[in-house]
Amino acid sequence: MYGLLVFATLASAQQPQQPRSSRRDVADVYASLCANCHGPRLEGGMGPSLVDDTWKSGADDERIARSIREGQLTAGMPAFSGALSSQDIRALVIYIREQGAKKRNEGTAFARPVADKVVNSERHAFKLETVAEGLETPWSVAFLPDGRMLVTEKAGRLRVVEKGRLLPKPIEGTPEVWSRNQGGLLDVAVHPDYARNGWIYLSYSAPGANGSAMTVLVRGKLREGRFVEQQTLFRARPEHYRTGGVHFGSRIVFDGKGHVFFSIGERGHKEDAQELSRPNGKVHRIHEDGSIPKDNPFAGREGAIASIWSYGNRNPQGLARHPVTGELWEAEHGPRGGDELNRIEPGHNYGWPVITYGMNYDGTPMTDRTAQEGMEQPVLHWTPSIAVSAIDFYTGSRFPQWKNDLLVGALAQQELRRLRIEDGKVVHQEVLFKDIGRVRDVVSGPDGAIYIAFNEPDRIARLVPASPVEPASGKTRDTKP
Ligand code: HEC
Structure with missing residues (x-):
């Protein structure tokens, strides 16, 4: 002393x-x-x-x-x-x-595709087609093997698009959600072996005591327009619910080996992201039935929540598995500046709020620390923030020059970006379009098209290939990684 x-x-x-x-x-x-x-x-x-x-x-x-x-x-x-x-x-x-x-x-003319107008991008020409309108804040889309599309609406409705038509009636019997501010019905994911087991996974914000809320993960099955056989897979203890309407996460990803990953934002309580005794500000991994894998990094640790896979994550709204390496990639909102793209490793600390490339929303400084021993650096950070939301690797065959590229959606900047990744690094970024709505979800569809859930105006649309036009009408510009 x-x-x-x-x-x-x-x-x-x-x-x-x-x-x-x-x-x-x-x-x-x-x-x-x-x-x-x-x-x-x-x-x-x-x-x-x-x-x-x-x-x-x-x-x-x-x-x-x-x-x-x-x-x-x-x-x-x-x-x-x-x-x-x-x-x-x-x-x-x-x-x-x-x-x-x-x-x-x-000084840049970004592509702003409208109906049937072809956009020439760097590697492919494409068109944007409307798939479904009349939705309210669509949050996530997923596909059933028979081609039907499931869409969550934040207010708490699970909708079905069948043969290009939005069915007027939502699925009944889905969980009651806490629909306020950023909370509501969030992600939907279809089990990779759905044809055999029929499981559909949902994440949402659930109400707790005294106005608090927390992200919950359930699964259930669709039968005659109803969500049935519901099982709760992850629900935080009542004392871990948090007040405030922000940062719920959340995305759901399967690894095809019996595990489910899902993310929970720090709920606006930033110091919680460093606490292993709290579920918020983390990426979690569980078995598909909700049980805890014995080899989870903190499974045996006193006081730690056993489902935690990584921590120090601010508000991860993007989660995707690399189609070749199987690695888990994650995108999280930074504060003002410091949106991150991370490669998630078990047990690793992604630094929030101890290190960040951002500052407070009101322009006051947060910290000068952008790196620290024992904390991961992002693969990439966007400063200024683009308000990074969903991510997905392109795995279809209709845009062969985009194979395995990472598609990245942005809310505030209203962009869809394409990132080329080599050896775990982003070597190139292209803004495919901008300023036609907040990009809430992006999914590499089973038919090779790219599906996008837009907010404001609310709709589902898809990118499909088109023959390039001359002269280039929708010039896009490179942005440096
Ligand atoms: C009295 C005038 C003056 C003020 C006040 C001033 N600067 Fe400068 N600044 C300059 C000049 C002149 C240079 C070019 C220096 C050189 O040529 O090496 C410069 C250079 C810089 C550079 C390096 C640019 C480069 O091309 O590498 C940065 C960054 C910078 N200023 C930021 C700031 C910021 C931020 C502030 C306020 C906190 C500030 N400056 C205040 C005159 C000023």
Whole structure:
């Protein structure tokens, strides 16, 4: 104890005091300290533009942070290490990234496919066809072997699209959901051996005591328009339910070897994501009947929830198995900045909220820590956030040049992206379309088309191949990984 005290005193004597985080909106910090020289819109003045994608001192986050911290006195850039904390400087880097992306997007003609209009993308031309309308906030789509499509509506209805027609009556007998804010009926998944066993899996937010709620996983069977033989596979203990309407997760994925993976967001209680005694902020793995695999990473640990497969996950709304390697890939919403794509390994810690590439929604800094020993780095992060939602690998044959590419949906940025992945790394990204609705779910369909659940406006649509048009009418642009 004494030794530690001496050390602390010495350390503070030798190093200049780090300024405290200002807790100010980064836009105000920029306006008061930087706009004079770099311009109110970051487009330059006496100092260079910070949104033109050219960096004299290096383009990576650390170089930009260093420019701000240490300055370039002879050239007229003051050093801010005395005035700004490293958290403030991190927030400024995120802000510079946001403004840069905004500027780039303004200058780009993204594809905005409308009915029967062909889009020429990098590798395939495609059309977007409407499959079903008249739905309310469709959240997830899944296919039965006979070609019928199941659709969840967030308000708590399970719908069926049969031979291209939305059946007017929802399936009866599905669980009562807590439908508020981000909560409701969420994912639907069909067991890979459905033809033999008939199991359909649903995840939803269930009400608890005193206005609390938590994500629940059930399975059941369809019989004459009803959801029957329901079994609860995962339900948190009552004391683990959380108040607040955000971050429920949740996606369901089978590994074909008898396991089910599902995700639960941290429910807006970020510190819970690091607690192995709590179910939120995690990816879970159970057997298909809800029992706990003995070889789960925390199965034998005192106080830990045995179904936990990974932790430190903020709000994972994307989960998919790589069709070749079998790895589990996950996408989670970051705060403002720091949306993540992760490769999930058993027992690993994905860092939230200790490390993140994002900041608070109100523009105040969160942390300057983006990496730490014992915590996984994302395969990729989107800063600024795109509001990453569902992901799925393309496994069909109608778009052969997209084989095994990862399709990524985005809510706020209203995008569908295609990511090429080689050796576990994203080597290329393409925005296939943008600004035609929030992409809530994306599924590589059994017929080789790509099915998309859109919100605002609410509908299900699919991408199908088309013959390219000349001249290119819907030019898309590369975005750097
Ligand atoms: C007094 C004018 C002035 C102010 C105030 C100022 N800058 Fe600069 N800044 C400059 C100049 C001039 C340069 C170019 C330095 C050089 O050529 O090496 C520069 C360079 C930079 C660079 C490196 C650009 C590159 O191409 O690598 C960054 C990043 C930067 N400034 C950010 C900021 C931020 C953030 C603030 C506010 C906290 C700020 N600056 C405030 C004048 C200023």
